Amino acid sequence: MNLDVPHVRTAPRSVRSKVGHFVSDVGYDGFADFLDAYRAGMAQLPPFDAQTDVVTTFGSVRIYRFDGRPAAPPVLLLPGRNASTPMWRANLAPIIAQRTVYSVDLLGEAGFSVQERPITSADEQAQWLAEAVEALGLDRVHVMGASIGGWTAVNWAVRRPGRLASLALLDPVFTFARIPLRTLLFSAAMVSPRVPQRIRQSFLRWVSGGAAVDDSVPEARLIAAAMVDYVLRLPPPKAITDDQLRGLEVPVLAFLGGRSVMLDAAKAAQRARTLLPHGQIEVYAEASHAINGEYAGEIAERAQRFWDAVDA
Numbered sequence: 001m002n003l004d005v006p007h008v009r010t011a012p013r014s015v016r017s018k019v020g021h022f023v024s025d026v027g028y029d030g031f032a033d034f035l036d037a038y039r040a041g042m043a044q045l046p047p048f049d050a051q052t053d054v055v056t057t058f059g060s061v062r063i064y065r066f067d068g069r070p071a072a073p074p075v076l077l078l079p080g081r082n083a084s085t086p087m088w089r090a091n092l093a094p095i096i097a098q099r100t101v102y103s104v105d106l107l108g109e110a111g112f113s114v115q116e117r118p119i120t121s122a123d124e125q126a127q128w129l130a131e132a133v134e135a136l137g138l139d140r141v142h143v144m145g146a147s148i149g150g151w152t153a154v155n156w157a158v159r160r161p162g163r164l165a166s167l168a169l170l171d172p173v174f175t176f177a178r179i180p181l182r183t184l185l186f187s188a189a190m191v192s193p194r195v196p197q198r199i200r201q202s203f204l205r206w207v208s209g210g211a212a213v214d215d216s217v218p219e220a221r222l223i224a225a226a227m228v229d230y231v232l233r234l235p236p237p238k239a240i241t242d243d244q245l246r247g248l249e250v251p252v253l254a255f256l257g258g259r260s261v262m263l264d265a266a267k268a269a270q271r272a273r274t275l276l277p278h279g280q281i282e283v284y285a286e287a288s289h290a291i292n293g294e295y296a297g298e299i300a301e302r303a304q305r306f307w308d309a310v311d312a
Contacts, residue, residue: 003042004051005035006062006112013193013231018118019059020108020233023193030229034110037225041086041218046093048103053112056131058119062105062112063132068096073165073311075142076133077103078149082226084111087146087219090293094300095144099307102136104129106152108234110226115233122238125152126159133163142307146170146292147262150254151237158244166310168303169254170292174237176245176254176268183261191227200224209259209288219293245275252279253306255299257287280306 008031010024011017023030050065064085068074075095079087085103095101105111107128108119119125129152133141142165145153150172157164173179179187189195190203204220205211215221254272256265269281282302287294 001048003039006053006114008114018233019115021231023229023231034225034229037222038086041222044089044218045086046096054132054135056128058124058128059107059116060114061107061128061132063136064103066092066096066101068100069098070100072099073140073142074100074102074138075144077101078143078145078152079106080147080149082110082223083219086222089218090296091300094297098304106149110230119234121235122155123159126156129156130160138163140165142166144168144303145172147173147289148237151175154240157248157250161250164250166251166307168306169252171255171257171260171262171289173262174239176272177263179262193228200227207261208290211290242275246277248276251310252276253303254279254281255291256283257289257291258283258285259287260289262289
């Protein structure tokens with residue numbers, strides 16, 4: 001199936017827009033650069049069976065469907081920041097072998113979802129996702145979210161949990177532990193177009209536990225392009241509170257990276273185990289924040305056992 005390219009929002013970097021957009025300055029087309037990286041990343045995935053642009057209050061949400069075992073409730077994938085659907089290259093095949101998968105490009109992030117109205121609160125971030133899932137007609141869905149996608153999943157679960165069967169979280173940020181100040185400062189600096197590519201790649205290599213992150217790695221190329229080519233206009237994620245974690249009625253399976261620079265795995269695991277009423281916490285001591293690619297097989301196998309148990 002051919003990849004449908006949406007009509008995205010573009011504007012000069014200097015424009016003070018309240019919605020996210022790709023950079024379009026004189027002599028520079030940020031979306032064209034990102035599109036090349038996105039297409040290259042999608043080409044590495046299993047073929048999708050459908051692509052849909054779901055209309056929500058805050059814009060259109062791009063969702064891909066990968067058909068798997070139809071009898072089981074499907075899995076909805078929520079990617080990390082600047083990553084979009086191509087980040088799931090290592091994970092899709094083993095999950096599709098067991099279940100149908102829907103992959104979302106987060107609204108307000110670089111990708112094929114197109115933000116049309118300002119998103120100003122955590123409740124509105126939960127609202128667009130709830131509207132998208134409702135439009136798909138999914139009565140019951142397991143959600144797997146990585147990094148900010150993990151936070152997005154939990155934020156949805158504590159506010160609008162009606163169609164949610166379970167949560168599988170891959171090193172989620174702002175959920176069980178704060179991001180270290182050093183990581184926050186480095187992350188903020190990397191979006192500047194003045195940062196040399198080699199420095200940006202060095203940062204991504206640090207986040208990924210020392211793995212190669214040059215343009216030969218589709219996910220790394222995509223994230224690097226998004227950091228430069230897209231202007232994010234979303235509110236800072238609101239940290240999940242103790243009371244919200246205690247109130248989560250859905251089963252939660254969390255995978256934490258022992259070498260993650262986005263959280264302290266030991267502290268995050270302790271808080272999650274203490275507060276979650278139905279939580280199962282796995283700490284992979286040698287995993288980085290890029291745990292989804294480093295342990296794709298193990299995550300798929302463990303998540304499948306978790307989903308089967310929830311369904312039963």
